[in-house]
Amino acid sequence: MPAKKIVRTRFEPSSDQSLFVYFGEKITIHAHEQVRKLLHLLEAEPIAGVRNLHPAYCSLLVKFDALKWRHAQLEKEVRKYLSRLDKVKLPEPRQLEIHVCYGGELGPDLEEVAALHKITPEQIIKLHSSVTYLVYFLGFAPGFAYLGELPQGLVTPRLPSPRKRVPAGSVGIAGNQTGVYPFETPGGWRLLGRTPISMFRTDRDGLSLLSIGDRVRFVPISRERFAELSRA
């Protein structure tokens, strides 16, 4: 029998119509898998009166109909699902590649990030595209995936004050995370480049290109290739 990792599951009301399930207080692959398994089970066998689910690094926020449920009752019900998590088989992760044109006006923070780490922009690009990232969850805006973890040498604090406008497709880093902005939004992540790929589109079945649990690699492309793919 494999050794079981002991992670204390904690419940906490977030509002009068939502309840947190916390799987520890640390970002770990184990916590991520627990979140995914519970999400998977709750999507496969929905609880009547549960309205929405918000997965994150090591928590799942459950929004419910407050006329049907009280926190304590719902906790009891969710605990039944928790007892079955060990048996949940998660599907094989999908492997995706995202093309990125790094630097220049498409990646306005590349030079500064390189300067901060005292290496060349080329080395930053190499580092960023050298590893496979895990989609921990989607949040913030539609289709925004929190990808981790960055190689140690790339860990960078977010901008001191966020930009009012980050163009759609911008690839940014913050702390030990990286991600792609699906829409033009405000944002405080440091921008290394831009992808011509649409992260969230209404004309396809999976509206969001990425889903929780996917594995992602960034592939550097030239300015010309970026222009070509943008037209496509």
Place this chain on the structure above:
Amino acid sequence: MSAIEVLAPGLLTTVQDLGREGFGPMGVSTSGAADPVSLRIGNRLVGNAEVAAGLEMTLLGGAFQFHGACVAALTGSDFGATLEGVAVSPWSSFEVELGQTLKLGPTRSGARCYLCVQGGIQTKPFLGSASTHLLSGLGGHEGRALRKGDVLKVGASAGPGRTGTLVYTVRACSPKDMSQLAPRKVLRVTPGPQSEWFPKAAQKAFCANGYRVTEEANRMGLRLDGPPIPGGAHGEMISEGVSLGAIQIAAGGLPIILFVEQQTTGGYAKIANVISADIHSLGQLRPRDEIRFEPVSFATARKLLIEQEKLLASEKLIGET
């Protein structure tokens, strides 16, 4: 099939229904009417299902020409509406004839006014809802606020109306019941998931202090100004889901209330959460409004919601005049 043409859009007018639930795992927030109580009542006044789509106007209303006879109602704040120059009372249904123009002006009370029409505003649904999600440009009418020249389709009337065979009677809300649903400036809150992170004195100060709504108040959130809350500096915490009406304390100690088009996850500590029964009040707050928070228990919050829903479901709320 009737239609409404936008002659003037007003400051920010969008198509809204009660929002789309269940797409949190994709990062999609619920959206929907900022004052859902007003939209629900407006729909009932014109004989629609509560979930039908209407127009949400913000601070300054627009002008709309009707390309067909219909029954309409205005709810929420009083935007000084006139139909062909004749004043129209809010919270009561009225008939509009082909070619007539409804004009609205600046608000005389809160932030938002709703126009509901019998048959509802028809748009191509996105994830099962007509709600406009402004941030991502999805849903509603082409994913954006209305512009001059837009033409909105109105659904076929289900209830009795001018074009139907039944005689239409004006419906209006009972003033006594409406006073119970009036938007509040003292917002009741339950503890947030990180309220214990704040020193007792800070939690107390949060409810004793008054706050002012800043100009940065929109469908995504309301930034408040006032005395900063001490002890909230925990740096960045691990990002987690955020609930509707969550009050997060950002750097600098000032509160932000997350609203219908909120980001679905975030990394700031949340000191409290506006109760469900007071969410619609947030939709009527204007910049420079003075507000205060009053702590209640989860049991009280639930009792208040049950009372509100009972009132909203009651037959006597809306009567024929």
